[in-house]
Amino acid sequence: MVKAKIYVQLKASVLDPQGKAVTTSLHAIGYERVADTRISKYIEIIFDETDLAAVDTQVHSICDKLLANPNTEHYHFELETME
Amino acid sequence: MRVSVITFPGSNCDQDALEVFETRGHTVHSIWHKDTDLQNPDLVILPGGFSYGDYLRCGALARFSPIVKEVVAHAQRGGYLWGICNGFQILTETGLLPGTLLMNNTLQFICQHQYIRIETANTPYTHGLRVGTALDIPIAHKEGNYFIDEPGLRELQDQDRIVFRYCDADGNIAPGTNPNGALDDIAGICNTTRNILGMMPHPERAATDSVSSNDGKQIFRALEDYFTTRA
Incomplete structure (x- = not known):
């Protein structure tokens, strides 16, 4: 089994109003040195597969087709072999 | 006109759209997202x-519904396709609109009356309407x-x-008139061949005598005029 840990993030050029609101709240509770916050999605997918290269190809395809919107988001991921 | 309204799991304005077109004398069909026949609309x-609870991203999962393949084919043949609110989101996720x-x-769900300005009469949906007119559409x-x-916006x-x-x-654009932060105050766009319209406001909620604004009727009439002229 292989676990894919996938991070989908808004591109730097896209405004993140949620992140902005969190930054404002962090300032309000005393963390004045917080310069910026970006909210992203973390997705885990488990594959019934042992071949890391095969999983890598599939995860790219899954992210391109569904998990990330190429207009506004980018993604990266890590693969982890599970017992 | 023959009008087919798609219902996805989670659609909630399908009946409003059906009612408006039906009361205006059109032949309407309610199409379930798992159907594969659009009924020749x-x-x-x-x-x-x-749709799909807005899971992952709004409209992202709806595009894999079986009927969407037929919807795309219909639009590619030049058929009229109109996405309203979640329908607009589905159009962008499907790649039919950029x-x-x-x-x-504001991070908030906004439910309110909103004025929108007609920016072009060069679409089937705004045919004959005066550019610059403000419509009260929720x-x-x-x-x-x-x-x-930026290149997309320029295009x-x-x-x-x-x-x-x-x-x-x-009909003026001023500080405070943009409710959601939309780039260039955009509330609706069409594709290059102008048969596909996507818009966030709901004209079908402003097109019957039982509601306070009837401005949506102007869009339905424009579409009917265009269709009659063309047919």
């Missing part, structure tokens, strides 16, 4: 709502903040594809 409506609907910059969304990259502007912009009652 002139116009397909992707209605508002929360850009993305991001979360409102909005109800949390992800209506239209975003597109929309240069090709006269921005159909509606948020404005005030007099």
